[in-house]
Amino acid sequence: MKHLYRLFAMMIVASVVLAACGTAPVATQAPSVTEPSAAPVATEPAATAAPTTEKIELVYWSMWNEKENQAMAIQEAIKAFESANPNITIKVTWNGRQNQTLLRNAIASGTKVDFMDQDADQVAGGMVAAGQGYPLNDLITPDFEDIFVPSVLHMFDVDGKTYLVPYVYNTxxxxxxxxxxxxxxxxxxxxxxxxxxxxxxxxxxxxxxxxxxxxxxxxxxxxxxxxxxxxxxxxxxxxxxxxxxxxxxxxxxxxxxxxxxxxxxxxxxxxxxxxxxxxxxxxxxxxxxxxxxxxxxxxxxxxxxxxxxxxxxxxxxxxxxxxxxxxxxxxxxAFMLSYMILKDAPHPKESFEFIKFMLSEENQKGMVTAGLVGVPRKGVAWPANIADSQTAAETATVVFGEGDxxxxxxxxxxxxxxxxxxxxxxxxxxxxxxxxxxxxxxxxxxxxxx
Amino acid sequence: MKPRASMIILFLMPAGLFYLALFLLPAAWAFYYSAFDWSGFSDEMTFVGLGNFVKLLTTDPIFWSSFGNTLKIIFVGGFFTFTLAFLLAMLLNSGIKGKKVFRALIFLPNVIATIALTTMWSFAIFSPRSGVLPNFLKLIGWTSASKFLWMSADHVFWSMLIAIVWINVGYFVVLILAGMDRIPIEFYEAAQLDGASMIQQFFRITLPLMWDVLTVSVVLWSISAIKVFEFPFAYMGAGEDPNLYTIGVYLYIMGFGKRQPIYQLGYATAIGVLMLLLIIVVSIFVRRLMQRESLQY
CATH class of the missing domain: 3.40.190.10 (Periplasmic binding protein-like II)
Incomplete structure (x- = not known):
């Protein structure tokens, strides 16, 4: 009931400005949005999570709209992951750029979400700052750490704890x-x-x-x-x-x-x-x-x-x-798009396995091909029209986020x-x-x- | 209890309960949350008492500039909205042919989606690149005027206000026309026989006899102007221009962040509470200011 009234209170705050308006506010498309087109298929092999027969549903809230190129690449990767892990299914909510705000409301009403994605600056200032992130230090192995170009994995660490895993790299x-x-x-x-x-x-x-x-x-x-x-x-x-x-x-x-x-x-x-x-x-x-x-x-x-x-x-x-x-x-x-596992995620380890899978060479290539974006994994060629940006990323001496x-x-x-x-x-x-x-x-x- | 009273209570109860559960109780909770520093992400809330209000009123210049913009909409926008609405209403009421068609055309902006209207005004009309207005001025040879930057930081608020007035005029034309329509035509005929000018007729007959309609219209305008949100929000497009912030937009920015991770729900709620108080004060003020003896006719 407390959660319900808290949600109502949020709605009232919003309704103070929205109620008198004929239509709901239009969420402005971020300047970085790309147009949908045919998405390539992420290739195998798919990573397998820890062997278990327990049926698991991972709940993923995404910043993409379902028909965007990047979302299509993610959907293909999900299919491959589910196929390699028959006991795991991933339920995605495609929220678009207001993902974090919508997620906040969902958390307030008691909804359980395993992991989400959004611009790293925004998540660092939002979910992470609010203590909603799951520290990944115990899950990050040296091998995994080694796949990233310099400085990006720990860019948004807080007190030595890593909460965010970047998967798209914009310079x-x-x-x-x-x-x-x-x-x-x-x-x-x-x-x-x-x-x-x-x-x-x-x-x-x-x-x-x-x-x-x-x-x-x-x-x-x-x-x-x-x-x-x-x-x-x-x-x-x-x-x-x-x-x-x-x-x-x-x-x-x-x-x-x-x-x-x-x-x-x-x-x-x-x-x-x-x-x-x-x-x-x-x-x-x-x-x-x-x-x-x-x-x-x-x-x-x-x-x-x-x-x-x-x-x-x-x-x-x-x-x-x-x-x-x-x-x-x-x-x-640099502007990173990152994954974050939620503090109260029912399945943090399985979520991390999926995130690792998304950072695999095949899926990073899939993201490059589908979204025509840069990625933080070493050795994956960025699209030709931003090849100079890849050089900048690989030779960066310091990487910092928006507003230093x-x-x-x-x-x-x-x-x-x-x-x-x-x-x-x-x-x-x-x-x-x-x-x-x-x-x-x-x-x-x-x-x-x- | 008289049977009639119990019946009234019984019939009002379903709606009353809904109103209580879905508006009054959450609104009371909103008052409660305005006393906390709270991001909305978790149960972690810090009681700050009136701290949010003190911060708003003493150390937040953006709140005051948003407040200033809201006042400009109420007064400057209101002046032009009602002036144009009266002029158009009188024109439509002057026996012009096709009154209903014109009335529908003037009202039309009210049924078009806000995003379409903001796109039209910002891109199709005011844009220095693709706008009809600068290109038209250029076409007629008024080059200096064609270079006026309607969407620049200095002028963007006023260009938005023009659009807001244009949209709202139609709504108030309809209300004012309804008020004018019930005034017996004989009053005007008698005035004309006595040699009254159009202006005299307006101030001596039209205005006094539809004063109640005008009062309601001004209250409605004031409330909608204080709460105005979607047009400035959409007019900002992909950016977050404080030059366009109204109290409502600032509430949203502080509580929901748009593209920024500013999640101060307690603070935003305090803005909402101030908005509510402002609406109550302005409504009472306008009603008192416009109170006149009711004319029977």
Whole structure:
């Protein structure tokens, strides 16, 4: 009854805003969603879980929609797994991108779920932070650990405990049209100055240098995160955010990072009209050949494949180094999609066996072929249009999540205090000086409120 | 107990019980949860008393900007909605041919899905790339106006408000027309014989005789404006633009996170409680403000 009323209470909170509205709110599709098409069949051999004759049903809540390519690859893998483990069936609920939120409501009403998947930053800041994760340290063997490219398996560890197992790897880089770069005689910039010089060359041949979706705060804040990571090194931004006085933001590098990001507008890298773009209009200009590049995740070539056609020549390069900065150009921001077993999962070991199976070479290849995405398993070739991203992932010196890991650690702090004010500055509502002042003041206020 | 009273209670009981179980008790629980720091993921709740309300009112600038946006919708949006609704209602009531057809057309946005409307306004009308409006302005040679960025951070709220007004006008036209229709035509004929102008007729006859309808309309508008959620939420598209936050949207962001793992259900519930209190206060205020002696005719 308590659970029931708790669920009702959640419904009431939602209904306060929803009840008067004629239709339910439309869950916005994530920018990284890909269109469905024929999914390849995951190949055998399937892993077998611990031998037992007990009939087991694993309950899996997924972030995919049933007809998406990745979901089809997962369904094929499930069939293969069930075939190799006749006593196990897997019951999937395809929730789409609101998976974690729906799962929270389900947990509140007493529903038992074995494992789920979602963007790692989101799960780290949600289920894991709420203590709903099942620690996997005892299940992870050295062999299993060895299959991953560097730094990704333990990216979201909490106090030495691993809760998340990544199975899709997206890099945050500049994605560019090779044809546009060739036309302007530009090679991938290695330094910030080279990036600005590339803008001049591209403008000279009437190609807009950089596409920006002004309404996607998460995309634009990548500039600030990377600039601070290049100037002060990865991890510094997170430290500054956790300084309860806000004083760390007064470091001259913060204002420098803000001003450098604004230089992109004033020096002609980003056309002013971008301030009026709403996703996906800016990225469509890349597909149309009007703009050369965009700082975004490695899902972009796949997301634009209908507009570009399969022959579009994509390249990607890491965010450039900044002269005199502490960070390296090989320090990489990444967005992982991960599995997590729930703390109260009825069958954690069997769930882990399935997750291991999904990380097998065959199924990782299946995911690459179906979703045209990168994967964290070593030795599995990524799709050709993001081959540069695989190099970036394999040579990464440090890998960090959105907002230098802040989104997973304290999303409210990241979103309200840093990301959204940065975007306001980036699209011209604040000056860099005002932005820094706001950072200092709002950080102190945020921690005071805590 | 009189038999009549017991019958009334008996007949009201099924609906009353449903209302009690499905709304009043959960609402009471919502008040209870607003006093806790609670993510909603587990039973782990920390009692904070009025802490959520104190935080909201003293250290949360986004709540206040969301509140400000809500007020803009109520007052600025309300002013334009009712002005346009009255103008259109008077036009329709002036003996124009095809009144029912026009009324249906004006009401049409109310039956179209919000996502379709937001897509139409943000992509098909305002977009600098594909929008009808900038392209039309360009076509007629008004180049400077065609470069106005309706969807930029500076203007996106006002562009949304235009769309909200456009959608709601039809609904209030129907209500106002219903009020106008019951005013005897003889009143206007007599006024015209006495030489009253259109404006005088409006202020001396139309407005006073449909004051009760107007009062109800203003209360309905105020409540829906305070709760407005789906249009700004859908208008944000894939992003989460605080420039478009209303109290309702901010509640959702804090409680359900959209794409972010912000799961502060206790805090979000406190926002919901404030919303409820705001609705009660505004409803009483509007009713008091618009209280007039009832005219019989």
């Amino acid at each position: 945050a880089q500049f994605f560019y049209s090779k044809d546009a770069f060739d036309k302007a005689g530009v090679t991938p910039p290695q330094t910030w100055d080279e990036l600005l010089a590339a803008c001049d060359k591209l403008n000279a041949v009437n190609i807009n240098p950089i596409a920006v979706e002004s309404d996607i705060q998460g995309y634009n804040a990548v500039y600030f995160t990377y600039l601070l990571a290049r100037l002060k090194g990865p991890g510094w931004m997170r430290q500054a955010a956790y300084d309860k006085t806000g004083e760390m933001w007064k470091d001259p590098a913060v204002l420098q990072a803000a001003q450098m990001s604004m230089d992109l507008w004033t020096k002609g890298c980003i056309p002013d009209v971008s301030k009026g773009y709403k996703w996906p209009q800016a990225q469509e200009t890349v597909a149309a050949g009007e703009t050369a590049m965009e700082l975004v995740g490695s899902w972009l070539p796949t997301e634009l494949v209908k507009a570009t056609g399969p022959d579009f020549k994509w390249g990607s390069f890491n965010f450039p180094e900044v002269s005199g900065g502490a960070g390296k150009s090989t320090d990489l921001m 890991g802040l989104q997973g650690a304290d999303a409210e702090l990241w979103v309200k205090v840093i990301r959204d004010p940065f975007n306001d500055m980036f699209v011209g509502k604040l000056t860099p000086e005002q932005f820094v002042e706001k950072l200092v003041a709002d950080t102190a206020t945020y921690w005071k409120g805590k």
